[in-house]
Amino acid sequence: MYKWIVPLLIFSVLLTLPEILRNTIQEPELKPSSKQPLNSASRAYGSTNADTIDRQNGVVRVVGTSYPLSEETIQQVVAKRSLEESAQVAIWNWQGLEAVTATARGLDKQHHFANSYLVGFKPFQTRELWVPLYTLAMQKEYQYDHLQYAGLSDIWQTSRQAYYQKRGDCEDHAILLADWLIELGVDARVALGTHKGQGHAWVVAILDGQEYLLEATSKxxxxxxxxxxxxxxxxxxxxxxxxxxxxxxxxxxxASTRKYRGSHWIKKSQFIRS
Known part of the structure; x- marks a missing residue:
């Protein structure tokens, strides 16, 4: 489990940085991210058996604002932080609105929008919806990020990387499970919060009008x-x-809730992949 949400003050380091940045950039322009492919995991912290390097670049269009939040803006802000600080998940404000999106550091050592880690990957086709969860239980070993990545608190794997990397923590499990279920036609989402007071990520799947909570780290x-x-x-x-x-x-x-749909939820932003 990662520690980005307990206490919530851990977010405060980066929470206001977009506001600070806007003091120097009055009208941020939309600058599409580079078309160059990302470095593979084998050039960063680990290696995978995947030949595909998935594109994670993109922009976030925030509901109620005029300008998109670009990954270039994210990178400018994060580049000013220390290695340890940049390895924390960041929740972003943008143009006066709070908590519009999240970013996290990937295996390529760059921050990317949370949505971008769901790259449209399924290891294989199946008609049985329990198979992805069972496969995770059998194949992937749980390990804290700080033990795997030289003390860094949070390093996210894309869904493809999470399948080929032997080890990962809760968000890596959840990202793979959610993306796989989406490929099978399920409305699946990665949930971020706490479990019994500890920072955690899990999956909610909506099927036939019912909401199921799937513990991706379950073995x-x-x-x-x-x-x-x-x-x-x-x-x-x-x-x-x-x-x-x-x-x-x-x-x-x-307010606490066990419902993942309804008026108590606000759709903050849309991620558009470049």
């Missing part, structure tokens, strides 16, 4: 979709944000 060998708990019955989970490939949601207030 139990469950083989039935029906065995997955309804989100309304899952105890100990406190969600703050959620995202899929395209959208980022934040709660309207700090």
């Amino acid at each position: 139990r060998r469950q083989t039935s979709w029906q065995a997955m708990p309804l989100a309304a019955l899952a105890e100990g989970y406190e969600v703050e944000f959620q995202f899929n490939r395209h959208f980022f949601w934040a709660k309207r207030n700090s």
Whole structure:
């Protein structure tokens, strides 16, 4: 589990940085990110068996604002931080609006929007919706980021990288599971919050009007979709944000909820991949 959300003050280091940046850039222009491919994981912290280097570049269009938030702007701000600070997940303000999106440092050592880590990957086709969760339980080993990445607190893997990397923590498991389910036609989202007071990421899947909470880090060998708990019955989970490939949601207030849809959620932004 990563520690970006407990205490929430850990976010405050980067939370106001976009505001600071705007003091020097009065009218930020939309500058599309470079078309050059990203470095592969084998050139950063680890290696994968994937030949594909997925594009993560893009911009975020924030609801209620005039200018998109570009990845170039993100990189300018994060570049001013120390290595340890840049390895923290950041929640961003933009043009007077709070918590419009999140970014995290990837295996290429760059910050990318949370949505971009869902790259449209499925290891193989299946008709059984329990198979992705079972595959994660069998194949991927849980390991804290600081133990895997020389003390750095949060390094995210894309869904493809998460499949080929043997080890990963909660957000790596959740990103792979959510993306795989999306490829199978399920409305799946990565949820960010806490579990029993500790920072955590998990998956919510919406199927036939029901919300299921899927614990991507579970290593139990469950083989039935029906065995997955309804989100309304899952105890100990406190969600703050959620995202899929395209959208980022934040709660309207700090009230606890077990519902992942409704008026208490605000769709903050849309990610557009370059």
